[in-house]
Amino acid sequence: MTGGDQPGVTVGKFARVLSVRVRPNIDLIESVEKICADHGIRHAEVRSAVGSLTDATLRLPSGEQRTIIGPGLEIALTSGRVAPDDVGAIQARVYGLVSDSAGHPHGGEFVRGANPVFVTLELVLQEWLPEGA
Amino acid sequence: MRLLRHPGPAAQQRILVEPSAAAAEFAVELEAGADLLGAFDDILAARGIEGAAIRFAGGILDRIGFVTGVPDATGYRIATHSAPTRTGGPVMLLAGSAIFGRVDPKTFRTHCHAVFVLPGGEVRSGHLLGGECPVAIPGARAFVTSTGTSHFQVAFDSETNFALFEPRRTP
Numbered sequence: 325m326t327g328g329d330q331p332g333v334t335v336g337k338f339a340r341v342l343s344v345r346v347r348p349n350i351d352l353i354e355s356v357e358k359i360c361a362d363h364g365i366r367h368a369e370v371r372s373a374v375g376s377l378t379d380a381t382l383r384l385p386s387g388e389q390r391t392i393i394g395p396g397l398e399i400a401l402t403s404g405r406v407a408p409d410d411v412g413a414i415q416a417r418v419y420g421l422v423s424d425s426a427g428h429p430h431g432g433e434f435v436r437g438a439n440p441v442f443v444t445l446e447l448v449l450q451e452w453l454p455e456g457a
Numbered sequence: 458m459r460l461l462r463h464p465g466p467a468a469q470q471r472i473l474v475e476p477s478a479a480a481a482e483f484a485v486e487l488e489a490g491a492d493l494l495g496a497f498d499d500i501l502a503a504r505g506i507e508g509a510a511i512r513f514a515g516g517i518l519d520r521i522g523f524v525t526g527v528p529d530a531t532g533y534r535i536a537t538h539s540a541p542t543r544t545g546g547p548v549m550l551l552a553g554s555a556i557f558g559r560v561d562p563k564t565f566r567t568h569c570h571a572v573f574v575l576p577g578g579e580v581r582s583g584h585l586l587g588g589e590c591p592v593a594i595p596g597a598r599a600f601v602t603s604t605g606t607s608h609f610q611v612a613f614d615s616e617t618n619f620a621l622f623e624p625r626r627t628p
Contacts, residue, residue: 340478340479341476341477341478341602341604342476343474343475343476343607343609343624344474344475344624345472345624347468347470347471347473348463349461350472351458355472359474362474363474372510372554372602374556374568376526378459378461394536395526395528395535396526398526398570398582398583399570400570400571400572401554421572421582423525423526423584425539427523427581428581428582429580429582438458440458440461442526443463443536443619444617446622448510450479450602
């Protein structure tokens with residue numbers, strides 16, 4: 325069953341789990357995409373991400389990008405997935421909150437190439453195997 | 458993208474990865490009185506789990522202690538944790554992400570960043586402090602994904618001068 329009888333529904337199962345540390349000055353989105361590419365993973369979910377960013381650039385619902393200046397912005401929450409784009413390239417889309425020094429949260433979609441890890445990013449990714457993919 | 462130079466030498470390998478086959482997944486209901494972070498030491502150790510991703514999905518706390526990132530005036534690090542902010546409850550945990558791993562052969566740590574609502578309605582977020590977030594009635598809920606044959610181990614990082622989790626293969 326692929327879920328094809330219900331638009332938008334994909335049946336599958338979770339597979340490999342990757343425990344990751346990303347060191348400073350590496351971009352959050354680019355690191356997720358590189359890790360998946362290096363391990364032959366085409367679909368994945370972010371299971372947990374805890375760490376900090378030097379500065380954070382977030383895409384807002386309007387499409388506007390907002391940069392929060394750190395350093396030391398705590399990544400307070402993430403959700404996201406990895407999937408091939410229209411031409412088959414691995415693409416990560418990760419959403420979440422960062423916390424500034426006053427504890428105020430700032431939310432949005434993390435913009436590729438604009439979210440450098442500050443001290444560390446501890447990350448658990450899990451491969452997703454959609455049926456029929 | 459702004460890049461910063463930390464006090465120590467930068468290791469050549471910038472991304473560390475340990476893969477594992479899929480392992481245990483389960484939900485946890487934390488009861489009133491449990492410490493939000495410390496409770497996982499016994500829960501996961503009893504199941505033989507040394508590394509996990511934890512996702513909090515709501516709950517109420519009697520009080521909360523947390524820190525944020527601030528500049529380090531001593532220069533030992535570029536930035537460090539702030540002095541703790543401690544606030545009485547009830548505090549509503551909205552969501553959070555955590556990594557569970559080993560400090561040493563006898564000690565575990567749950568490294569958690571979360572977003573929560575203070576009693577007056579202010580939404581705040583930050584790095585929660587172990588032992589300072591007791592669960593209140595009616596409890597708190599979390600989902601756990603074991604990292605299987607890999608785990609996180611605390612090791613001193615001479616680049617940033619922090620003791621940090623890094624992934625290891627479990628013997």
